[in-house]
Amino acid sequence: MSEALREPQQDRSRATRQKLLEASLESLAEVGYSATTVAVVAARAGVSRGAAQHHFPTRADLFAAAVEYMTEVRLDEIRQQATGLPSGEGRTEAIVGMLADVYTGPLFRAALHLWVAASTEDALRQQIVRLEAHVGRQAHRALLEVLEVEERTPGVRETVQGVLDMARGLGLADLLTDDAARRRGIVRQWSLILDQVLAAARR
């Protein structure tokens, strides 16, 4: 086969894989872990079952790839959200609001289904723990940077970590009901608190 002919086929294969991975995260967020099978994901992606099984012979293969993919997408989301924040007054509220948005979105919902499944499935757990530590560190670093504080200042590290945990909790609270109104009040108040607490570290 000539290079010219092979190239488009590789492109198609990559595109199919990408569609399957996107569909697997959507499926996780919408129907949960047990119901997300290779067949269900193939149907959602508009890919034949045979083609799906070529990429992911087993459900374990699909999830191994989906967890990697989810990590990439979450890191992209963190980086993307960190740009375009206002400066001056309202910046902290924009930051905490952005965090709350990240943790209440479909990606967090997909992650939640995976974490809970991983809590009773060892192979999945090991993979997720490793990647989750990486996402956690990146989120923490990004938050320090946009808040314009140094971790060396005593208390800053734990303050910022607590805000990330609060955002995770807001995500959980939004799982079964629309929690947006309550969330807005908390985001506003915790932004005020954060500005007070971090003022010393910013000086």
Add this chain to the structure above:
Amino acid sequence: MSEALREPQQDRSRATRQKLLEASLESLAEVGYSATTVAVVAARAGVSRGAAQHHFPTRADLFAAAVEYMTEVRLDEIRQQATGLPSGEGRTEAIVGMLADVYTGPLFRAALHLWVAASTEDALRQQIVRLEAHVGRQAHRALLEVLEVEERTPGVRETVQGVLDMARGLGLADLLTDDAARRRGIVRQWSLILDQVLAAARR
């Protein structure tokens, strides 16, 4: 049958039901929602499958009762933890630490499995949302009381709600790895912050 003979049988029946409900929460926390069936719960409780099915003919019956029971146990836990807190210095840290303990215990783990399952199962969701609102209100009220603050003071409501969300997030962070060391630092720092923020409301 005379009253004297019926009474012990009713007691036995109540005790069996109680054993099944306790076993269902343990099973949820340890093996998750999909693996928690009437047969699994019966075996764990040391109850015959026939006796278990007499109490809970279907899995839906078991979960309907287990969700009610979990609500009771969680409210008991909140009430119990609220007594025996130290006064004076260290009180706020004891309160936030107690909250973190509640949200990282086996009961929260069982609840987490149920919430995630309920996010894709309508009947379960409706029941849980109703009971969860009640638990949330009681937890919020208990926290205001032990922190000795009034909700009328502006900002207090949202500050305290955020602390509950942070505790929920700490519970989630503890699901796949032992997060105790990180959690201690966050509890300490946010107790300091809480004392500063709530000082005005306590005066």
